[in-house]
Amino acid sequence: MKNILVLGAGRTVPSLIDYLAKCTGPELSIRLADKSEQLALQKARNYSNVTGLQFDVSNKEQLNTEVNRADLVISLLPVKFHFEVAKSCLLARKHLLTASYISEEMKSLDNEAVGNGVLLLNECGLDPGIDHMTAMAALDAIRLKSGKKIESFVSYTGGLVAPESDNNPWHYKFTWNPRNVVLAGRETAQFIRNGRYKYIPYHRLFTRLEPVKITGFGDFEAYPNRDSLKYRELYGLDDVQTMLRGTLRRPGFCQGWNILVQLGLTDDSYTLEGLDGMTYRDFINTFLYYHPTKLVEEKLCQYLNIEPEGEVMKQLSWLGIFEKTAIGLDQASPADVLQHLLEQKWKLDPQDKDMIVMQHQVGYQGQNGIEKLKTSLVVLGENPVHTAMAKTVGWPLAIAAKLILTGAINDRGVKLPVTAEYYKPILRELQTLGVSIIEEKDHSSLSNP
C-alpha cells in the first residue's frame, strides 16, 4: 500500500487522479488537498481510494503532517510554492513531482536531495515535460543508435481548440491559463539558426512566423519562444547549428494578435486612468492618435496599415473592441482589460474540445548530407473535464509517480525527465493511453523567423 499526496485540485487533477486511482500494480491511496475543501471533495468523490481535504500551503504544520503521511508528493500548486513543499519533502525524505519549470532555488537542493535519497522531479507535464521526453527520444535514437551528429533541432508546441470546435476568426480559444496567453512572449526571443544567433524583440515577435504542417490536422504557424538557447545544454546539443523552440497557432492568429501588441494592449506595466465608465471603443481609442472627426476604425486602419475589409479587421470586430460596451473594470492595466474581454470571447463552450499539437524537426548528418526526422504528436480532448491539456499534463506526472513507487525509476536528486530512464517507460505508457508520436513524411525545408 502506497500513499500519494496531491497538492492542488485544479484542471490537471481529473486525468491525473483517474490514472492513479485505477492503475494496477501497487495498491494506492491518494489524498487530494486543496485550499477549497469543496473542490477537493468533488474531484475525489468518484474514487474509493481518493480522499479530498482542505489544505493551506502556508500552514507548515499541516504541510509537514501531510507530506509525512505520504510516500510521494505531486505538487500542482503555483510554481512559487514548490520550494516550500520541496523542503518539507526533503525533511520527510519523500519524493516530489511537479510539471513546472525548475527554479534556481529548486536546483540548489540537489545535493541535499541526493544525500537524503529523494527525487525532486520537475518539468514532468506537457510543456515542459512531454516536449523534453519526445525530443530526447528522437535525439537519442539518432545519436546513440547511429552516432550521427545533430545539426538542427526545432520544436513547436501549441494548446488549441480541436478542429470541430474551431468556429471563430481567431481559430483560438483559451484552453489553459488566459493570463499566460495574454502575456506570452513578453521577452526577447533568443535562438540560433544555421550557426547565427538571432534575437527578436517582443514587438516584432508575431511578425516572424514559420509555417508548420501536421498530417491530418492541416496548417499552423509558429512564433519563437523566449530563450531557446538554454536548451542546447539540456539536450546535449552544444554544437548544434540551429536550436529553436516555438509556439503553434492556427494561420492568421498571429497577424491579429500583432495588432493588439502594436497598440499596447498586452502591456501590464501601468494602471489605466479614467477606466471607470470606459467602453471597449474608448479603450482602443486611448492607444490611437487624437483626431476631431475620424472614426476609431479609420484611425486604427491608418495607424497600423490594416485593410479595412480584411481578415484582421474581421478578427478585431469579432472581439467587440469597437463596441460601446462598458468594460466594467476600474483598476486595471491594458493587459487586464484585454484578458477580461478575451475571457468572454475565447471561452470554451461546454461541448468544445481542445487539442494539443507538438512537432519536432531534427536535422542530422546522414550519408548523403543533412537528413531530417520530423515527428508530430496530436492529442484531442475528450470532454470539458478530460481535456487534452489535462491528460498531457496529468498523465506524465501520474505515470512517473507509479514508476517511482514501483521502483522502475530509481533516480535521486533534483532532476528533469530528459534521460531514457524516464522517457522510455513514460512515453510507452502514454502510447497505451493514446498519446503517440507520428513520424511525418513531408520534410520540406524550413522558413525563416
Add this chain to the structure above:
Amino acid sequence: MKNILVLGAGRTVPSLIDYLAKCTGPELSIRLADKSEQLALQKARNYSNVTGLQFDVSNKEQLNTEVNRADLVISLLPVKFHFEVAKSCLLARKHLLTASYISEEMKSLDNEAVGNGVLLLNECGLDPGIDHMTAMAALDAIRLKSGKKIESFVSYTGGLVAPESDNNPWHYKFTWNPRNVVLAGRETAQFIRNGRYKYIPYHRLFTRLEPVKITGFGDFEAYPNRDSLKYRELYGLDDVQTMLRGTLRRPGFCQGWNILVQLGLTDDSYTLEGLDGMTYRDFINTFLYYHPTKLVEEKLCQYLNIEPEGEVMKQLSWLGIFEKTAIGLDQASPADVLQHLLEQKWKLDPQDKDMIVMQHQVGYQGQNGIEKLKTSLVVLGENPVHTAMAKTVGWPLAIAAKLILTGAINDRGVKLPVTAEYYKPILRELQTLGVSIIEEKDHSSLSNP
C-alpha cells in the same frame, strides 16, 4: 563669508562654479569635491575662492565633515547618492540643491526638513528645472493676472547640436549622457489630449511625432515623454484637457531611430551571445531573419519596409552598421553595442557647439474662445566647456544657491522650484545671462501624436 560645498566636478561644474566664484553679494568660498582629485583641482584652479578636493561619498565621516563646514550643499552626484547627502544635510541643518528628479525617499524627508529649518531643493537644473520655472511663469501669468482657465499645456525640450555643427544625416550628436539617449522612452508614454487619455508603447513612440517650429531656428519634431499626467498636479492643472510633454529632435531623427528600436538595438535586458569577434554587420544580422543568400541591407529593407535609396538608409549607412568592422566588446547588451557605436559617430568635435531648445504651448479660455500662448527658449553653447547644457543646468543651481544664501529665498522643506519665489528671481537672473524666453507669433494648431 558663506561656504558652498559642490559634490561632483562633472560637466555642469564649469558654468556653475564660474557663476558662483564671480558673483557679487555675499563673499563665497567654494569647496569642489570629486572622487577624482585631479578633476576637482583642474576645475578649481582658475578661481582663488574655489578649492578642489578628493571626495568619496561612501565615506560618511568625510561627507559629514564637509557638509558641516558648508552653509549650503549642491549635489551634482548621480541621483542614487542624493538621499545619503540629504540625510547628512538634515543632521547638520544645511540646505541642499540638486538638478535631479525628486525621489520618493527624498519626499519622505519633508517633515524633518521643515522641522530642522532646511531647504532640500530638487529639480533645479534645465529639464527638470528651467522647464518647471518657465512653465509656471507662463501659467501663472495667465491664471493669476487674468483668472483665465488653462485648457491645454504642451511642453517640449531637446538637447541638440547648434545649427553650425549640424553636419550629419541624423542632425544629432551626444551633448550629454549617451546612455540616457539610447534608453530614452523605454516606458509607455502617458498623456491626455482634448480630454482623452492617450498611451503609446515604447515600440510605437518614434512614429507618433509632432512638428514644432521655433522662430529663427527652423523645424523640429517631438516624441512624447514617459508620464506627462503627473505634471497636472505639479502645475496645478488638475482639470486640463491636454497635458503633454515631449522631447525635441531635428526632423528625420525619429524615423531613423525607430528602425534601431524596431530591430531591438535599444534592448538592455540581456547579454548577447557570440559577441566576441562580431562585426557591426554581424550584429545587425542577428536581428534579421536568416537567409542563405540575401544581403543584410536587402533583408533589413524588406523587414522594416525601408526605401533602399532613402534617407533612413543614408542615416543607417552613415552609422556604419553595415560595415565589417569589429565591435570590440565581449560582454554587452544590444543597447551597450549601440551606445558604443554611437559614441564614436555622434561625438561632439572640439569646435562643435550644442543647443538647448524648449517650447511651451498654452491654450486658455479667452473672450473669443481658446487663445494660445507659445513661448520658446534657445540657448547655444559657447565652447566645449561652457556648453548650452552646462549653462542651463549649472546656472539655475548657482543662482538658487546665491538667492538662498542671501535670504532672498526663504523656503523650507523638500521642494521643487515651481512657485514665484523661485522662478521670478531665477528667470530674471538667467535673462541677464542671455537665457531668455521668446514669445512665438505663429499659433498654428497642433498635430496628433
